[in-house]
Amino acid sequence: MSFEKKIKILKEVCVGCGFCVKVCPFAAIGMKSKKAVIDYDRCNLCGACVEACKFNAIEIKTLERKYDHASYKGVWVFCEQKKGEIQSVAYELLGEGRKLASKLNSKLCAVLLGEGVKEKAGDLFARGADIVYLVDSPHLKYYQDDPYSKVLTELINEFKPEVLLSGATTIGRSLIARVAIRINTGLTADCTGLDIDPEKKLLLQTRPAFGGNIMATIITPNHRPQMATVRHKVMKEAAVEKGRAGTLIEKEYKDEILSTRTNLIDVVEEMEETINLSEADIIVSGGRGIGGPENFKLIRELALALGGAVGSSRAAVDANWIPYSHQVGQTGKTVCPKIYIACGISGQIQHLIGMQSSKIIVAINKDPDAPIFKVATYGIVGDLFQVVPALTKKFKQILGK
């Protein structure tokens, strides 16, 4: 089918209200003689106009194919482990996965790959898994793209899950992207909301795009499994039910499935006094207003008192006051902790993109017009060199440190 026939304005139905022109994220619709006209060079067939048109005057036609989904059952969670420890994002996904499984009336299953991790299956049952698929092998001790993607592909092909979730971490985003291509199915990245369409029983995957300016809900209508990576810290961890039992299914694979072309030579942990950004429930960040690298001490002390992590704006990283791994924002990390305390950060849009989904934002800045105050739950206009130490002292008192 030619592209022109794929999307069509029904001229006799279009009233020329122009609403589609406004909703098009690609500026691909114009008005001509009071009717909407598509600019085919810009149109990306995203469908925003179809949904927005109150008169059903826009049609997108897609090829109808028949698929058999009946053999695909169960909600799977890929449970990532590092050094044999299950990562907390897996528990969050088991929490969310349980809700989806109930709505689909199917089982919640966990996939665990590693070496000497069999005993951890019990933790996954306790967090709600009905079945744990375990592959235990020295080749899987650390995450490596080749063996992990081949093993997961084998498991999916054999057991056919309906839904597969993974954390949108450096492991999840590398792994699941490869698996989706191998098994020819859809994948939605970095979701912040999941649900099941009550009628069609499809996974509704909602995620931010355009720097968080818009949200998109995405489905995988015809391919299985429906796969999503999910942002860390958004979903609530599954509660622990001690002694809860389930079915353990262990699989072994031949060397060709477990082989790798890349070699992991070394793992270097950049140890900090504070915990890492992506795991943190509380983040204290410093920006240009800190004045110099030595003053990050104040930020670190507050983070330590709160058991949180240290973040920074791009300005502080570019000035070499703190390593890049601490940068929050568009070219750094996206975080959504419970509490984000921004100290001496003006709040450029690039920074806001990375932290505006935090639950509570506290901003400390001497400039009352700083844009950070527009998103702050609590704003303090003042000198951070006085405010931050005072907060540290008080929190220490409260927390008995």
Place this chain on the structure above:
Amino acid sequence: MNIIVCIKQVPNTTQVRINPETNTLIREGVESVINPFDMYAIEEGIRLKEKLGGKVTVMSMGPPQAEEALREAISMGCDEGILVTDRAFAGSDTWATSYVLSQAVKKIGDFNIILCGKQASDGDTAQVGPGISTHLNIPQVTYVKKIESIEDEKIRVERMTEEGFEIIEAPVPCLLTVVKEINEPRLPSLKGKMRAKKSEIRKMTAEDLGCDFDKIGLDGSPTRVVKIFTPRPRKGGEILKGELSEIVEKITGELKSEL
């Protein structure tokens, strides 16, 4: 060393605003730029060429206007540009996009390293780089923050993780996606700009690439967007006033339940 850099032209997301009345994106006055992460991929490609010789081919899939992005990359020092463009590609999700780009790589043929930015700033999926390497069945390393060494047959890189980094050795050819820490992109030189102006951008269509039409565009994409909406904008809260001690009292009181 022949290098292919894959780039995307994106709207400058930092300029995108929401019209509060209609709750829709305002795109007027929003310029198109090279995806910020791709700038690091371009720079790293040029550096590898300067060190080892060879050629850097920059490639983009997109509408005709994406040619500007390719010219900018050439002005920085890439040797040639390829625009993969066809209306039949419209509606491609990351599966279909990475398929098309992998077909283009096969068409180019001779390469040692493919470089991509870790993700694009409009879609933020980070899926196209790994998608290309999987379609081509070559190894990948994602989130590369440093190339430690490179020889004819192998490359040693540092891969950024949540806790620090990993040192990984990969065979060549392979695909790398890079993060900001890897380098500082150069500005185009005047000479580069002149050359970019005169360069011929090769165009490739779905037919040129021998694409299977069932695997491209909307029909070749497993995912569908069913709804696009604007999140409720975050509202500014309370500005705390008064003596420092009162403010500290108030803040710690409010946050106590979250600790």
